[in-house]
Structure formats: structure tokens, C-alpha cells
Amino acid sequence: MCRYCYQQAKRTRGTCSCGHDGVLPGRIDGQPACRRCTGVTLNIDCTTCGAEDELYRGTQCWTCELAVLVDQLLINPTTGVMAAELGPVARALKSMKRSNSGVTWIRQPHVTTFLKDLAAAPTITHDQLDDLPGSDRTRTYIRGLLVEHDALPRRDELAVRYHHWSTGALERLSSDEHHDIVRLYIRWHIQRRMNQMETVPRGTFLRSKQTVTVTIDFLNWLHDHGLTLDQLRQEHLDAWLSDGPSTRRFVDRFIPWAIKSRLVDSDLTLARHRRGTSPKLSKPEQDAAVDRVVHTDELTVRDRAAAILVLVFGQHIEDVVELTWDDVAVTNDLVTITLGTTEFALPSPLDQPIRQLAAAPGNYLTAAHPNSTWVFRGNSPGQHIHGSSLRNRLKTIFSTRAARLGTLHELTKLAPVPIIADALGYHPTTIERHAIGSASVYAQYVAAKREHS
Known part of the structure; x- marks a missing residue:
């Protein structure tokens, strides 16, 4: 017998046909059976607790x-x-x-x-x-x-982490004057907004880090060119934006605050990011992605469930990972999920990953999730999985952003904007933009209905 089979035999537990409940190291007619029924000689009796279990060393179990x-x-x-x-x-x-x-x-x-x-x-x-x-x-x-486990009170870890991170980030500034400006920007703009939130979302945490990083790079660039912030002119801003990566455009989060604080010329302008330019999956590409998710084993059960929520319901990854079992109902006949204000039924075979997760939610064999209600449990105690890590795993089959935009684009052809927005938890303006892109705004929908009535 190989080492793997030997280990599996010691770790196989259940109830033998004779009624014995414990380790079943042997087999009778292909079914696991106890030592007494099979005659298997195996030392699995812990002398410390008396339990029948795999031993760690000597006569003591794990x-x-x-x-x-x-x-x-x-x-x-x-x-x-x-x-x-x-x-x-x-x-x-x-x-x-x-x-x-x-x-x-x-x-x-x-x-x-x-x-x-x-x-x-x-x-x-x-x-x-x-x-x-x-x-x-x-x-x-x-x-x-x-x-x-209630040994410490819960606190907003991302807010604390951002405070520590920003304190260190300030040390990267080349100018003392710019150091004071960024310190005020962090304290009275970014952290003030964070303090107004019940908890800081991970997306806000990452965007805030990116904003300060770009701001520091910009101010260091000014210092290297012998400029202070009050000397900034449009040609300086344009030169910095044109001579670097596209992430430099995120300085548009700092410049409006600087204008409002009267630190720079109010006539400065930045080209805003154009909406509607991101790629989206076409209908055939969406169908192919759904087929791979549902009918292959390329993804784990947890990732398949998340992929379905993105591909079928156009959900943000950040909203998917925050789904709890309070939002899901699983019965023998039906699986339903509440998104926005609407309860959706998942038809077979789309319901299977959720059923499997409900039966074995994952990360339940350790002390990390004693009372967790997260559908998508993470490795960290009491936390759901990170949207970024889930996004990277799904990338092997589809881009989550392109899939979500493609789904919303198709849905706006089938139903009125207010209904879609209310059902899926989106702002009506967001769905309206997708509706315009797919040439199916609500007015066109109503006109078509009247024409056929």
C-alpha cells in the first residue's frame, strides 16, 4: 500500500455497516468498513483522550x-x-x-x-x-x-492601515512645503471622507492609496522642475500628463481640491476619463464564457458561483464578494439570491455551485470562521475573499469588467431602465448609459410596445 492510500485509510471516518462510528480503514465490497469487520490491524487509539483517530506521534492523536x-x-x-x-x-x-x-x-x-x-x-x-x-x-x-472570538473589539482595519501607510508615504515628498500640503489633503479630504463611512470599503482604500501616490509623484515632479504648487500653470500640468503612464490622470482627484483650497489657479482643466470606452463581451463571447463556467471544471466551485453572478446578473466583483447567506435561500426545489431589491431564482444548472457551497462553505475546518455568514469566505479570519484575487482567478476565462458591461448592455435591450436598475442594485443613470449604448432607452421600449399593441 502506498503512503497516500495509507494516510487516506487512517483519515476515513463514518459509520460502518455494523453500526460502528469512527475510523473506517478497511473496505468490504468497495465500501469503507471498521477494523473489527475487516480485520485490519491499525493503531488509531489515542491514549490521552481515548478517541479513535489518526495519531500524531506515539499514542497521541493530532x-x-x-x-x-x-x-x-x-x-x-x-x-x-x-x-x-x-x-x-x-x-x-x-x-x-x-x-x-x-x-x-x-x-x-x-x-x-x-x-x-x-x-x-x-x-x-x-x-x-x-x-x-x-x-x-x-x-x-x-x-x-x-x-x-471576541478577545478584541472589532475595528476598521483598512482605515487604520491607511493611516499608517499615509504617514510613511509623506516621507517620499522632496519638499517640506509639499509635505504640509499633502498632509492636509490626506487629513481633511481623504480621511475625513473615510470617517464618514461605517467601514472603509477595500475599493476606497486602494483608490485612496493610488490618489496619494500619484499626487506625491506629481509634486515631486514640480519640485524637480523648480516649481511650487502656486506656480503651476496649464502647460506644466499638460506636460506632466503627456510624459508618463496613463495612471497620471488620477491627479484629477487632487487638482480640484487644490483649486477649491486656492492653492492653484482656478483656470486649470483636465480631460476627464471618457465613459463608455471600456471593452465589453459580445453576446457570443458571453455565451461561451457561461458554457465554460457551468460545464467544465476549470474553476473551483466558489469561483464558478461568483462567475455566474457576474456573467448572468452583471454584478460588480466587490458586491459579489460581500454576498452573505442572508441574501441566499437554498431549498430542495429552488435556489434564490437577492440582488438589489429583487429576489432571483437560479435555474438548473446555474444553481449547482451555490448548492455545493451551501453544503460545504469552505474554510470551515479551522478557527477562522466561527460564525461567518459570508458566501465567499476568505482565508483571513472573519473576512470574505478579496475582489482583486477573485478577479485574477476569473481572468483565465473572462475579464470581469468586460463581462459585466456586456451583460448590462444586453439586459438594457430586454427591459426598462428603472426596472433593471432597481432589480440589480444599480443607479438608474448608470443603466441609462448602457441603454443609450445599446440603442434601447426606455422611450424606445415604450414606443415599441405601443407599436405592437
Whole structure:
């Protein structure tokens, strides 16, 4: 027997035909069966907890080994007592369904060190966590565990990250005068808007970083050419825009604020990005993409479900990843999804990926998602998957932006603008633009109906 089959035999669990519930390492007539029925000799009895399970080493199972490791790392070495805040996290780690993954994760040197430092900390707070040595990735993951298990209060991590990032970004400015200007721009324009939001969306976080990055590059360019911001003229702005990548046009987010703040000439103008110029999938291309998504295994179940929402309903990736099981209903007869204000029924076979996700939502074998309602769970505790990573995976079959625009373009040929906008959660003006592009505005729809009545 090869190593793989040997491991699988030890990890096969279920109920034998004789009624025994536990590990089923043998087979009878092709069906898994217990040791007693098959005569298989295998040591799978843990002497610590008495359970029948795959053993980690000696006579101790993975679950008991994980429990020992958790206690070793989370008990304060000075007091010999675990902080009350860490109790729920410890219990969640010990009860992981895939305890071997927990042991593998916790035995990584950077995780072990971070958890030891956390256990020895005088208090368990966000500020204390920020001060602990270690990688940001490890810190973020463990912070997520602490938040999900109520050891720490929830906070807007993207807003905090932006504050730290922007503080460092200011150091890239060549001029002290420009440093003060950008600091005011960040504080009174960007962060003020963020403070008005319940939580900062990832898209806002990324756009805000891009805006400041482009602004800094622009002001450094002025400094290199011996110019201050109050000396900026149209020819300088045009020269900078024409002599670089297309991302320079995002300075149009800073210039209006500078004009309003009377830092530059109010006569400055920028060519705005023209809407309606982005490529869109044609109807045959959409049909081909749907066929590949539904009838092939090129994508995982999770990605197939997301792809259907983009291709069929024209949804933004950022809205797709924020879908929760409160928006989805799965019964034996029907699968429905609420988008905007409308509940849509998914016909077969489009409903199959959602059914499979409902049965096995993913990332449920660890302590990362104790009470998560996300349809598209991410690897980070309590978080959904990132839109950017999903977008990149779907790129192997179609561009999500082109697919979404193509879908909206086709839908406007079939129904009135207000109905589509209300149903799919779009602003009517957005759908109106697509309707104009497809030569099917609401007036034309009504005229056609009257003509045939």
C-alpha cells in the first residue's frame, strides 16, 4: 500500500455497516468498513483522550497534540495563567475539525514566536498587538482570530492601515512645503471622507492609496522642475500628463481640491476619463464564457458561483464578494439570491455551485470562521475573499469588467431602465448609459410596445 492510500485509510471516518462510528480503514465490497469487520490491524487509539483517530506521534492523536501546543504557547510563562481574553481563542483552536492543519500552522517559527509574545503581553489590546514584533501578515491573521472570538473589539482595519501607510508615504515628498500640503489633503479630504463611512470599503482604500501616490509623484515632479504648487500653470500640468503612464490622470482627484483650497489657479482643466470606452463581451463571447463556467471544471466551485453572478446578473466583483447567506435561500426545489431589491431564482444548472457551497462553505475546518455568514469566505479570519484575487482567478476565462458591461448592455435591450436598475442594485443613470449604448432607452421600449399593441 502506498503512503497516500495509507494516510487516506487512517483519515476515513463514518459509520460502518455494523453500526460502528469512527475510523473506517478497511473496505468490504468497495465500501469503507471498521477494523473489527475487516480485520485490519491499525493503531488509531489515542491514549490521552481515548478517541479513535489518526495519531500524531506515539499514542497521541493530532487533536490532543494541538491542545498541548495551544496551552504551551498561550499560557503566560510568568504567571502560569492564560489571559481571560485568550480563552475563547484557545478553545476554538483546540476544537478545529482539521487539527493536523492547526498543528502545522502553529509550529511555524514565526507563529510560535508571535503567540508566545502575545501570551506574555501585560494586556490584550489592539495597540499592544501593534507593538509586538513579527510580520504584518502573522499579526493581521492573529488579530482576526482575536476579533472573531471576541478577545478584541472589532475595528476598521483598512482605515487604520491607511493611516499608517499615509504617514510613511509623506516621507517620499522632496519638499517640506509639499509635505504640509499633502498632509492636509490626506487629513481633511481623504480621511475625513473615510470617517464618514461605517467601514472603509477595500475599493476606497486602494483608490485612496493610488490618489496619494500619484499626487506625491506629481509634486515631486514640480519640485524637480523648480516649481511650487502656486506656480503651476496649464502647460506644466499638460506636460506632466503627456510624459508618463496613463495612471497620471488620477491627479484629477487632487487638482480640484487644490483649486477649491486656492492653492492653484482656478483656470486649470483636465480631460476627464471618457465613459463608455471600456471593452465589453459580445453576446457570443458571453455565451461561451457561461458554457465554460457551468460545464467544465476549470474553476473551483466558489469561483464558478461568483462567475455566474457576474456573467448572468452583471454584478460588480466587490458586491459579489460581500454576498452573505442572508441574501441566499437554498431549498430542495429552488435556489434564490437577492440582488438589489429583487429576489432571483437560479435555474438548473446555474444553481449547482451555490448548492455545493451551501453544503460545504469552505474554510470551515479551522478557527477562522466561527460564525461567518459570508458566501465567499476568505482565508483571513472573519473576512470574505478579496475582489482583486477573485478577479485574477476569473481572468483565465473572462475579464470581469468586460463581462459585466456586456451583460448590462444586453439586459438594457430586454427591459426598462428603472426596472433593471432597481432589480440589480444599480443607479438608474448608470443603466441609462448602457441603454443609450445599446440603442434601447426606455422611450424606445415604450414606443415599441405601443407599436405592437
